[in-house]
Structures are given as structure tokens and as C-alpha cells.
Amino acid sequence: MxxxxxxxxxxxxxxxxxxDHLEPTRGALQHILGLDDSFPYESAYHRIRYYSDKLSAEGGLLHRAPGTAELEDMRIRRFVLAMQEFGSELTWEQATRLQAEYLDRQYKxxxxxxxxxxxxxxxxxxxxxxxxxxxxxxxxxxxxxxxxxxxxxxxxxxxxxxxxxxxxxxxxxxxxxxxxxxxxxxxxxxxxxxxxxxxxxxxxxxxxxxxxxxxxxxxxxxxxxxxxxxxxxxxxxxxxxxxxx
Structure with missing residues (x-):
């Protein structure tokens, strides 16, 4: 050719x-965790993105088609790690619901x-x-x-x-x-x-x-x-x- x-x-x-990548993040955090307008959403967004990049790189997830389980684990862990920096200790169940809500909003x-x-x-x-x-x-x-x-x-x-x-x-x-x-x-x-x-x-x-x-x-x-x-x-x-x- x-x-x-x-x-x-x-x-x-x-x-x-x-x-605007921040909007689905903001919406998911508000809906699942009940956060108000005083929460520093943009700062949290940057940390969530940081951990997404970090965990993906460590697991080699960006260079191939990752398995469903390892991809889901990374996505949930990024929320857990990022929110710890803002004084919020998420349970795995909370982080799982947060990821599901975020994903739904990503497609809208x-x-x-x-x-x-x-x-x-x-x-x-x-x-x-x-x-x-x-x-x-x-x-x-x-x-x-x-x-x-x-x-x-x-x-x-x-x-x-x-x-x-x-x-x-x-x-x-x-x-x-x-x-x-x-x-x-x-x-x-x-x-x-x-x-x-x-x-x-x-x-x-x-x-x-x-x-x-x-x-x-x-x-x-x-x-x-x-x-x-x-x-x-x-x-x-x-x-x-x-x-x-």
C-alpha cells in the first residue's frame, strides 16, 4: 500500500x-462520597491521574491488552491511594462503587x-x-x-x-x-x-x-x-x- x-x-x-476529564471525576466523588463544593476536586483529580499513570506503568498495563481483573484492581487502587492524601480512607467497596460511577460518567x-x-x-x-x-x-x-x-x-x-x-x-x-x-x-x-x-x-x-x-x-x-x-x-x-x- x-x-x-x-x-x-x-x-x-x-x-x-x-x-474535560475532571467532570466525571467530580461527579463520581460527589455522588458516591457526598462531597460538597469545598472539596479540592482539581487537586484530587491530578492525584488520581498520577496514581493511574504510576500503577499502570508499574503493571505494564498501557503497552498491552490487560486482563479485566488487573485493570479493575488498578482503577480501584488509584482511588484508594489518591483519597488517602485528602484524609479519606476508602473501603474497597466504596472505591469499587466510585470506579463504577466514574466509568459510567466517562461514557457521557x-x-x-x-x-x-x-x-x-x-x-x-x-x-x-x-x-x-x-x-x-x-x-x-x-x-x-x-x-x-x-x-x-x-x-x-x-x-x-x-x-x-x-x-x-x-x-x-x-x-x-x-x-x-x-x-x-x-x-x-x-x-x-x-x-x-x-x-x-x-x-x-x-x-x-x-x-x-x-x-x-x-x-x-x-x-x-x-x-x-x-x-x-x-x-x-x-x-x-x-x-x-
Whole structure:
């Protein structure tokens, strides 16, 4: 098969880049634990995500199709460990119900305002538009379908770590995307919210990174730097479509 020669490509992260990843977390914590508005939901979200990445990496869960039991164990443990930091000792049963509620809400997500419109306009401007996301294949595909992103991204341009065999920030996942799409690193842009996974991973692979820093986080290292930073899809649109001119 001869691959099309692309002059520019933009790939997007999914979690907390295409939609607000905090919302299903907040809703689950409120519903199961009865927390009020004074609880530091965003801080807890970051710690839950930290333990999700940590436990997944330790168990090698992002590079393959994990078993149902080991995946469920990781998901429950991340809530137990994270909530301990906020003075809440969850029972395993509480954490199990919390995970179930969170998962249900994950499949009722909506895209950030302007996200799908930007993808459409980039494609019309001649970009290859794709997704690169960490996680088990079927779980991430559920979210992609919930967001209706398949209307803007061809299946062959969706790359999920559990299917690819490498996970961000490993630069090999970006190299694999280049190989499978016939693109070169120097024409590829990556848009993502995570400093560790997205900025470090993509820049290490020679890609240009736009850090979607809508949570106003501080950079985690000084060894890497994004090509640009945006806090909204309006800013991403202004940057990316001006580049294509």
C-alpha cells in the first residue's frame, strides 16, 4: 500500500484535551462520597491521574491488552491511594462503587467547545488529523465514540497505546505513528494537556508540541519545552490555522 504524502499533520490527545476529564471525576466523588463544593476536586483529580499513570506503568498495563481483573484492581487502587492524601480512607467497596460511577460518567462526556470544529477545519486545510491516547484499546474507543470523534478522524489515524504496544511518554509511540501514516516527525504537531506524557513524549520524538494548558499548570521540567501554549481551543485554532497559511 502506498501511503499519502502529508505536508502537515496534527494529532490530539484525548483525556483532558478533547474533553474535560475532571467532570466525571467530580461527579463520581460527589455522588458516591457526598462531597460538597469545598472539596479540592482539581487537586484530587491530578492525584488520581498520577496514581493511574504510576500503577499502570508499574503493571505494564498501557503497552498491552490487560486482563479485566488487573485493570479493575488498578482503577480501584488509584482511588484508594489518591483519597488517602485528602484524609479519606476508602473501603474497597466504596472505591469499587466510585470506579463504577466514574466509568459510567466517562461514557457521557462531551467535547470542549470548538474541538470538533477545529478538527474539521484542519482537515479542510489539508492536514492529516489524528488521535494518540494512552489506555486500553476498547476503553479509549468507547470515549472516542462518546465524543463522536470518529466523524472527524479516520480509524487508521487513531492510535491507542494498548493496541500500538508503546505508551506516552515513550517516543516510540510517536515513531510508530510516523511509520504507519507515512509522515515525518518534522511535519507533525501534537496537542496535549499532560506535561509528562505529551510535552516530554512528543518533543523527545522530534515533534512540535502545543501544550493545551487549560488548567494553568506549571511546567514539570526544564529539559523540554513546548512549541507553544494555549488555554483554549480558540487559541489552538488561531495558532494551527495560521501555520497552515
Amino acid at each position: 502506498t501511503l499519502q504524502k502529508w505536508h502537515q499533520a496534527v494529532f490530539f490527545d484525548v483525556d483532558d484535551t478533547m474533553y 462526556i462531551t467535547p470542549f467547545a470548538g474541538a470538533k470544529e477545529l478538527m474539521k477545519d484542519l482537515a479542510n486545510a489539508g492536514y492529516l488529523v489524528g488521535l494518540i491516547t494512552n489506555g486500553p484499546e476498547e476503553h479509549q474507543l468507547h470515549k472516542i465514540r462518546a465524543l463522536a470523534l470518529e466523524t472527524h478522524v479516520a480509524p487508521e489515524h487513531m492510535f491507542i497505546s494498548g493496541a500500538v504496544g508503546y505508551a506516552k511518554p515513550d517516543p516510540r509511540i510517536f515513531a510508530a505513528v510516523n511509520d504507519r501514516t507515512g509522515t515525518n516527525a518534522d511535519v507533525c504537531w501534537y496537542v496535549g494537556d499532560s506535561w509528562r506524557n505529551d510535552v516530554v513524549g512528543a518533543s523527545s520524538a522530534g515533534w512540535k508540541v502545543l501544550w493545551y494548558n487549560h488548567r494553568q499548570a506549571a511546567p514539570e521540567t526544564t529539559e523540554h519545552s513546548p512549541y507553544g501554549t494555549a488555554a483554549s481551543y480558540e487559541e489552538l485554532r488561531s495558532f494551527l490555522l495560521s501555520v497552515s497559511q
